[in-house]
Amino acid sequence: MTSRVEVSARSDTGAVRQVNEDSYLAEDPVFVVADGMGGHARGDVASRTAVESLARTIPAGTTPTPDEVITAIDEANAAVRALSDAEETGAAVAGTTLTGVVRVRVPERAAEEWMVVNIGDSRVYSWDERALTQLTADHSAVQELLDAGLITPEQAAVHPERNVITRALGAEDFVDTDSLLIPLDQARTFLVCSDGLTRELSDETIAEILAGDPADPAGVLVEAAVAAGGHDNVTVLVVRPAAARS
Template identity: 55%
Template sequence: MRDETVVPVGSGLTRIAVSAQTSAGAVRPLNEDSFRAAAPLFVVADGMGGHERGDVASRTAIAALAERVPADAVPTVDELIDAIAAANEAVRDQSQRDGVEGVSGTTLVVLALVRGAGDAPYWMAANIGDSRLYEWTGRELTQLTVDHSFVQELVDTGRLTAEEALVHPERNVITRAVGVRPDVVADIWLLPVSGEQVFLLCSDGLTRELSDDEIAEVLMRHGAAGEEGSVADALVEAAVAAGGSDNVTAIVVESSSASALVDDDASDRIASTRERPGAALEDTLPRAGGGAA
């Protein structure tokens, strides 16, 4: 799919074009990924493979976010944080209604246009789990989010290289997920809305099959060659052709703003959502260097 819209925030206008695609891949019969691609909210959710009803968990999380942030309604930062908390509660409630005995959960990566002080626009990015957000400059691809995964913890503490993490037997283990614990903590960034910007949201089915360099090559080739179909189609097709061992989802958001509307200082990272009592790692394995709460 591909769509274009203009979103008014404060006294400015941001033109947004979005393309999105998802696939079960070449191996798995069920697609546990879900997504929403309707300005001002863009979300990818990857139901936890190997757990019960991951597909229901991802759909439920998306539906809860969409209910709190309907199309064309630009939220505040606090409203989006509350929407993420509501998604966590909705997944837990759905699991209880369905009588799920095991663990049902989902990753979440969010990009949304939000209202800051004086209604100034910002991009707000948030993630829980190992679904990712990238920024593409036309030449360089930069990962903005940090994976909440067991292997990422090992990389961060120097016990594993990035190359070793790609083939580690526990590379699928995530250390946070939506719907697993009563409280959920998302990492959050505020980014300036400025000029031409391109963002990629994706599940790990894309990054498992394609390196960052290969993703950048698809983005560059598609933009330069004007291939048929959307850039999200091209990314998903490339991941499936490379093996498609997992469900794969990609959303590409292209925005255009007349001028820089916020200071660059706004790109500072907020360490987490509001500190909530009992917030802990949503997984059965501890993070490297520490025990599970």
């Protein structure tokens, strides 16, 4: 079975930054956002390299297996890694987050499913017309402090290390990709976004906007984030499987 999807996509530099270091790929079966590491060398090139690599290794119209998706991400990591010289470390290393959903075939179940993938602090949420649920866990210094109970969510929002991520494409020779499989028949809408959205808008506000069922939900969300301050680049994909349409 081939799943048809409706996609709303928008990316904006925001109100403060001069360069948009976000990139995205939104061609069935791959719907991902890459956020170049802010303040690092070639962040815009890193994010673009990652999505271009995925577009080559998982062509539009194909249906990869989960193992093939992980292999493709490993190849994207190598491509981003190659942007940095061997002696470069820390902030000099080109890097990017990579987060999204991929429609895959699972041979052992003879079925198609959605594969959620995540590296970094961009996010995937599911929206079922009633509730917004975060499906990914941030790979960030602040998230580790939250998980350890050392700070509150309110403190996390203003923490000086809130921009520090602990996992990224290009940072190391090998990257560990978080993944989750979701049956295709569990109809839902996916929101994929860089942290430029979630830094400006609360989950409650995002849910309120989606509940209004705008014709261009990604555009409305990005515009709201920019209006709220737009301190970072903002990229949003809203992926609606055909079965999720009302």
